[in-house]
Amino acid sequence: MSLVAEAFMNQLAAAEPWPENAALYQQLKEDQILLSDNAASLAVQAFLQMCNLPVRVVCRANAEYMSPSGKVPFIHVGNQVVSELGPIVQFVKAKGHSLSDGLDEVQKAEMKAYMELVNNMLLTAELYLQWCDDVTVEEITHPRYGSPYPWPLNRILSYQKQWEIRRKMKAIGWAGKSLEQVLEDVDQCCQALSQRLGTQPYFFNKQPTELDALVFGHLFTILTTQLITDELSEKVKNYGNLTAFCRRIEQQYFEGHDKDGSAAASARSAKRSESDPDLNKIWSQIFTPECFCLAACQMPSSCKCVTHLGVQLVELMR
Amino acid sequence: MGTVHARSLEPLPASGPDFGALGEEAELVEVEPEAKQEILENKDVVVQHVHFDGLGRTRDDIIMYEIADVFKAKNLIDVMRKSHEAREKLLRLGIFRQVEVLIDTCQGDDALPNGLDVTFEVTELRRLTGSYNTMVGNNEGSMVLGLKFPNLLGRAEKVTFQFSYGTKETSYGLSFFKPQPGNFERNFSVNLYKVTGQFPWSSLRETDRGISTEFNFPIWKTNHTLKWEGVWRELGCLARTASFSVREESGHSLKSSISHAMVIDSRNSSILPKRGALLKINQELAGYTGGDVSFLKEDFEFQLNKQLLWDSVFSASLWGGMLVPIGDKPSSIADRFYLGGPTSVRGFSMYSIGPQSDGDYLGGEAYWAGGFGDLFRTHFFLNAGNLCNLNYGDGPKAHLQKLAEYIRWSYGAGIVLRLGNIARLELNYCFPMGVQSGDRICDGVQFGAGIRFL
Numbered sequence: 001m002s003l004v005a006e007a008f009m010n011q012l013a014a015a016e017p018w019p020e021n022a023a024l025y026q027q028l029k030e031d032q033i034l035l036s037d038n039a040a041s042l043a044v045q046a047f048l049q050m051c052n053l054p055v056r057v058v059c060r061a062n063a064e065y066m067s068p069s070g071k072v073p074f075i076h077v078g079n080q081v082v083s084e085l086g087p088i089v090q091f092v093k094a095k096g097h098s099l100s101d102g103l104d105e106v107q108k109a110e111m112k113a114y115m116e117l118v119n120n121m122l123l124t125a126e127l128y129l130q131w132c133d134d135v136t137v138e139e140i141t142h143p144r145y146g147s148p149y150p151w152p153l154n155r156i157l158s159y160q161k162q163w164e165i166r167r168k169m170k171a172i173g174w175a176g177k178s179l180e181q182v183l184e185d186v187d188q189c190c191q192a193l194s195q196r197l198g199t200q201p202y203f204f205n206k207q208p209t210e211l212d213a214l215v216f217g218h219l220f221t222i223l224t225t226q227l228i229t230d231e232l233s234e235k236v237k238n239y240g241n242l243t244a245f246c247r248r249i250e251q252q253y254f255e256g257h258d259k260d261g262s263a264a265a266s267a268r269s270a271k272r273s274e275s276d277p278d279l280n281k282i283w284s285q286i287f288t289p290e291c292f293c294l295a296a297c298q299m300p301s302s303c304k305c306v307t308h309l310g311v312q313l314v315e316l317m318r
Numbered sequence: 319m320g321t322v323h324a325r326s327l328e329p330l331p332a333s334g335p336d337f338g339a340l341g342e343e344a345e346l347v348e349v350e351p352e353a354k355q356e357i358l359e360n361k362d363v364v365v366q367h368v369h370f371d372g373l374g375r376t377r378d379d380i381i382m383y384e385i386a387d388v389f390k391a392k393n394l395i396d397v398m399r400k401s402h403e404a405r406e407k408l409l410r411l412g413i414f415r416q417v418e419v420l421i422d423t424c425q426g427d428d429a430l431p432n433g434l435d436v437t438f439e440v441t442e443l444r445r446l447t448g449s450y451n452t453m454v455g456n457n458e459g460s461m462v463l464g465l466k467f468p469n470l471l472g473r474a475e476k477v478t479f480q481f482s483y484g485t486k487e488t489s490y491g492l493s494f495f496k497p498q499p500g501n502f503e504r505n506f507s508v509n510l511y512k513v514t515g516q517f518p519w520s521s522l523r524e525t526d527r528g529i530s531t532e533f534n535f536p537i538w539k540t541n542h543t544l545k546w547e548g549v550w551r552e553l554g555c556l557a558r559t560a561s562f563s564v565r566e567e568s569g570h571s572l573k574s575s576i577s578h579a580m581v582i583d584s585r586n587s588s589i590l591p592k593r594g595a596l597l598k599i600n601q602e603l604a605g606y607t608g609g610d611v612s613f614l615k616e617d618f619e620f621q622l623n624k625q626l627l628w629d630s631v632f633s634a635s636l637w638g639g640m641l642v643p644i645g646d647k648p649s650s651i652a653d654r655f656y657l658g659g660p661t662s663v664r665g666f667s668m669y670s671i672g673p674q675s676d677g678d679y680l681g682g683e684a685y686w687a688g689g690f691g692d693l694f695r696t697h698f699f700l701n702a703g704n705l706c707n708l709n710y711g712d713g714p715k716a717h718l719q720k721l722a723e724y725i726r727w728s729y730g731a732g733i734v735l736r737l738g739n740i741a742r743l744e745l746n747y748c749f750p751m752g753v754q755s756g757d758r759i760c761d762g763v764q765f766g767a768g769i770r771f772l
Contacts, residue, residue, distance in 0.1 A: 062569030068558055076562065150610045153550060153572045 018095060022055045022077045025063045031147045035225055036126040041073040043217025044085055049253040050208045051097045061148035089210050099209045107204060111211045121189035122218045125182050131165040133179055135228050187235045194239040216249045365389050365397060366424045366433040372440040376413055377472040383500030384408050388436055397421060401436055410502055413469035415441045443468045460484030473499055487514040506533040519669045521560035521678045524652055525552040543579040551652055561676035567651045573611040575604035590736045592631050596621040605644055612644040613653060630692055635772050638686040654681030657705040660766020662687055664701050665728030665750030670758035672705035683707045686721055689772040697734050701772055702727035726752045743767045
């Protein structure tokens, strides 16, 4: 369809109100969906919850191929099909709902920059871990990705996807990185996010924005997904305010709905896990005393932990 | 005594498995001996030797089967007839470029007074033949390379390879064919292929990568085919505006199916028949040998042609089919039947009858179509048909009722052109009737080209 026609269609769509039967499509929760896709889906779900727009989650084995851009999740609203967080935010804005209207130009630019950071660092690290780390690929990714298909299709499709992702990694220069370097990058990204968040409830103080939804989606999924090792989630757990942020958003926007719709249930079953841990147990592991090291820290002035950084910032501003 | 040459009788094509029966008007030709020579029909002869000149890599045993009958000839006309038939059989193997027959009296010490020698002078085909074409059409250009290895191992095996490289899609096919020595009608072939198709009437794009093995054998007057096929199908939307029902079918699936087909064909030509009948029954069972698609599909085609006065032909056809999904998964758009178009129910757009969603035709699980036509370069036709999805919980009476309501039909006239022995072109003026909401019609002038017409 030409650009003009597409713009016209978008105008028409913008005039219609948000329907009751809007649906969000993703892969099968229990057996198929991978870490990166689950993070993206959770981010969109969080965003729509924040905008107070009802959507039901539909799981299909072929969701990735149904999507017009090849990426999940995508939403089916009225006659329109929109995929990925960026276009969905634009689409929702055209319908008159927006979370970032109250921000000025500088803040909007900053928000975009942080969103780019998450997409370039966190998402790529997740993809690296899933598709380039041999152990994870063998034990988790291949069995999950091909689970809805019969032999030999399951092997063919997962190898095809692996080659595609590895080619992309080579193109952006991540193919030569080792796992430790990738985890370092994750750490730096989390540090930047943690510094920006500080002690505020949301990234832009009082109101959540799409950046909050995106960060929540990725961090919550990383924290509550069991992989081969816990290294990735450990990196995030180091920053207390980020874990508190995830907990806060989860409580505010996802608890109180039925089990299937809650973020915890969807993230918990996102990876093959031996047991189904209770949410309280997870949170009790995350909130370790070390996070609140103000009292216990030996060298407060050079401590890199979030709380001390916050204190140092306050000192500087005085 | 002089020599009688039984030369090649024109025009006979070099036949093999891809060509059909002999040319249209072929009838048995009687070779008349020259007036000067004695008439030898009643004279008993014995065929003592049969020689072959020009055999290279062809093995002896398959030749022996084809010419075995020549030894049984009792008189001269019989010898000529049997040699002619042997020549046909040798050409049908598809391994010789030409075959010439020489009948001579026997010379030598052990020659009987009425002994004959038959010599077949053959020229084998080259080991490798190739072809290269470019095709342009439908906003796409492509380069097609074909390679053929006839008579690969000496027993009329054939390997063909075709590769098409286009601006949009690439497809290829590799096929191995082997007949049973002595019994050319019994053969098996193994095919490996990748085919892509674009179906704008459903906004669907399909890529099939598959392997199939096929076994053909005749039983009395019928021809049977048993086939196993394993296909990896990839479906996708052709445009962003595809309806959601088609979008839901996108993705990958694996079909592993066994099928059986029976054909009885007594027509004199498959393109523009003047007499004879055709009955084709096809069934396919998928899902029991692997894959994730499970169904039973039945399909039949019946055609009757009768010559009327003034060289015109009356032709009646009936088609039908049913798809029953096994298990609780619904049927896939790639397996369903489609109806409509210049080669089936004329007057309707290509495959644009029946269930549809937002202008994309989804196909149906059961259909029937019938047609009457009167062919003589110009033709009149009357077509009818219906395509729908059945609710398999109801009984057969409900099914018949559903197929009988909402019948689409059309009538009209046009001209017919035959393209060699390969295809038929039709230009018709159609009046579609019984149009249901959702069908797309093509009333007025409609052009069609194909090989199988209703």
